[in-house]
Amino acid sequence: MDYIAEGTSFIRPFSAGIDLVDGEMTDFTRKTERRASSMRGHYADAAALERLVADGDPLHYEVFEKPVPEEYGHLMYCVSKLLSGLVGDEYFMTKGHYHSVLRTGEIYLCLRGDGFMLMKTKDGKFAAEPMKRGGMVYVPPYWAHRSVNTGSEPLVSFCVYNAEAGHNYGDIETEGFARRVLRSGGVPVIR
Ligand code: F6R
Ligand code: ZN
Numbered sequence: 001m002d003y004i005a006e007g008t009s010f011i012r013p014f015s016a017g018i019d020l021v022d023g024e025m026t027d028f029t030r031k032t033e034r035r036a037s038s039m040r041g042h043y044a045d046a047a048a049l050e051r052l053v054a055d056g057d058p059l060h061y062e063v064f065e066k067p068v069p070e071e072y073g074h075l076m077y078c079v080s081k082l083l084s085g086l087v088g089d090e091y092f093m094t095k096g097h098y099h100s101v102l103r104t105g106e107i108y109l110c111l112r113g114d115g116f117m118l119m120k121t122k123d124g125k126f127a128a129e130p131m132k133r134g135g136m137v138y139v140p141p142y143w144a145h146r147s148v149n150t151g152s153e154p155l156v157s158f159c160v161y162n163a164e165a166g167h168n169y170g171d172i173e174t175e176g177f178a179r180r181v182l183r184s185g186g187v188p189v190i191r
Helices: 046-054 170-175
Strands: 032-033 060-063 073-081 106-112 112-120 126-132 136-138 144-149 155-164 181-184 185-191
Touching: 046 126, 060 181, 073 144, 106 126, 112 181, 112 185, 144 170
Parallel strands: none
Antiparallel strands: 032 060, 060 073, 073 155, 106 136, 106 155, 112 126, 112 144, 181 185
């Protein structure tokens, strides 16, 4: 088939199932789990995180995937399920990352829950967009992104991004985000 572009694999079309109540991909072939112990260095209150680790090391989030080739032209997609909870006064959040190929963006469609998408650039720009059922967040190229669950139920999103994007977690481990989402007076505050 000479119309197939070099560097982009030909695959058969397929479909995937999403359980909108549980917020999980029903026929995933890869699942990534992040527990409290995977989140060291990310929360402001390190002692509170260690208490959680000692107290059963609870799950923070899961990412369900049925991966496609990590190549230009393909679209990677997943279901991200971030549980509700606090580490000290800070709401449960994802590690956050830049895409390794910085010029790739991402779309998040929120299926369930309440929270924020925090975003930042290398040169210090910061943005926060609300996440709630039926809301879409566009993460442009160059913006690192981290989701935060400020609600009492799981924050579930369907994500789509360039399959060749890759994930750079190391820069966020050293840079962090300029702002955090904290519970203050019983409500979420970004500061
Ligand atoms: C993929 C993407 C999401 C996250 C997921 C977990 O590019 O942005 O699917 O991977 O929400 O967050 P991280 O990857 O930051 O641990
Ligand atoms: Zn991403």
